[in-house]
Amino acid sequence: MTFIRVEHEVALPDDLRVARAESAPHLGPRILFFSGGSALNGISRRLKHYTFNSMHLITPFDSGGSSQVLRRAFDIPAVGDLRSRLMALADETVLGQPDVYDLFSHRLPKGADNAVLRDEVAQMVDGKHPLLTAIAKPMRQLIRTQLARFAEEVTDDFDYRGASIGNLILAGGYLGNGRALEPVLFLMSKMVDVRGTVRAVVDENLQLGVDLRDGRRIIGQRHISGKETAAIDSPIARLFLSDGETELSPDAVPLPDRNRSLIEQAEVICYPPGSLYSSVVANLLPAGVGRAVAKQRVPKVYLPSLGRDPEALGHDLTDQIAAILAPMLHDAGPKTAPRDLVSHVLCDTSLPAEDCARVEQTHGIPCVRLPLAENGKERYDVDRVARVLVSLC
Structure with a gap:
């Protein structure tokens, strides 16, 4: 045929x-x-x-869910669909990489107290959260750098309920790279060995x-x-x-x-x-x-x-x-x-x-x-x- x-x-x-x-x-x-x-x-x-x-x-024009919360807080393009496609194309078989995949796919519970969730993200920034300690040190430091930039910019009233950690990492990378998506998308693609190319259309x-x-x-x-x-x-x-x-x-x-x-x-x-x-x-x-x-x-x-x-x-x-x-x-x-x-x-x-x-x-x-x-x-x-x-x- x-x-x-x-x-x-x-x-x-x-x-x-x-x-x-x-x-x-x-x-x-x-x-x-x-x-x-x-x-x-x-x-x-x-x-x-x-x-x-x-x-x-x-x-990058989504205005719902956790992407909308990030857009309002930081005046950035929507990153949720980009993160979702990166995860779909990630190589889930590479030794050690599933831990990174798990982190990027992790979503904070919607029903939890916001202060508790803020502390959980702070643990990730400090590298003490179990999802971070499971990742090898060079990769762990790269991720912490993106999250730290997010933490520098975020305000105390930010709503963490239902937030995707992968979205927070992308947001931090966007802010830390001159408000540009391409560098952090490239970095995230390398972190999870993406089998393809994922870009925002603009x-x-x-x-x-x-x-x-x-x-x-x-x-x-x-x-x-x-x-x-x-x-x-x-x-x-x-x-x-x-x-x-x-x-x-x-x-x-x-x-x-x-x-x-x-x-x-x-x-x-x-x-x-x-x-x-x-x-x-x-x-x-x-x-x-x-x-x-x-x-x-x-x-x-x-x-x-x-x-x-x-x-x-x-x-x-x-x-x-x-x-x-x-x-x-x-x-x-x-x-x-x-x-x-x-x-x-x-x-x-x-x-x-x-x-x-x-x-x-x-x-x-x-x-x-x-x-x-x-x-x-x-x-x-x-x-x-x-x-x-x-x-x-």
Whole structure:
């Protein structure tokens, strides 16, 4: 069974290509994802069996959970989704490294007294906490340095309840490196031997905003996703970047050259499962993304979420693709065709054939139906998806 790619034509997985990748994942394909949240983490973990070279551009615009507490306290981009993907791609088998993984994944209890939690973090800064003493000394000192910088900046009223220690380490590293994410992401990747590249799509402390079809405007990811507040009750018409009060022009938020370079290296580009607007489309808003994607002559596939997505209220598959295309078409210019940005849609066979036909009629994008879901469940079989993506390279 072979994926046949002639000007983006696609058939079935190539078992030989997959076996080759599995035998030498350090030479594996460069698959680039525009994503955020946790929906891709299972696929990312499985993908480590086939490639150590996947690339993940992550939205830093989350405004919920412990990321929001850090954003308010330090005026920093959201780090939770970045930390989550680093952990999904970490090598959990290296001798001694699981202790670092455990620390970065540790979350303080939500129901504990805040003063007790503050003291627990102070123990970590001093290197006396069990999670720190379990880590070898050179690595332990690096981690303590990041936490110490966090402790220097934090105020006494900071809410530690539910905080991720990995997020606190990232925040400390951000503050200690001239308020830049890239150095601390690089350091954290080395600490847990990340099998891939994880970057924020832009290093900016911004908010997401949407215009709803009923004319209302909402600013703040947590109010859009429906996870911490009531779900939106009118379909989203448009997503934009905001300084927290007003809409920003896309030209005001350019894609960094280092991330443009990642797009240029990609052998496959994937718009993966996840909240349609806040996890996927959000990464396509910075100026230059559409132009960079359009230039690449590689498969560019949309893998739609299975099950209900509150952000996709009132959206069929054709509407979802239109939402992905909109910011990139605006950026790439009128001569760009939809298929220059999304070459294929990969769907599970549970999706009706007529939905696929409508996608092709509306956007001119082929829709390939494959058995990708776990049997009887509204979620993907992570190994099937990983193998399909590897086969596209």
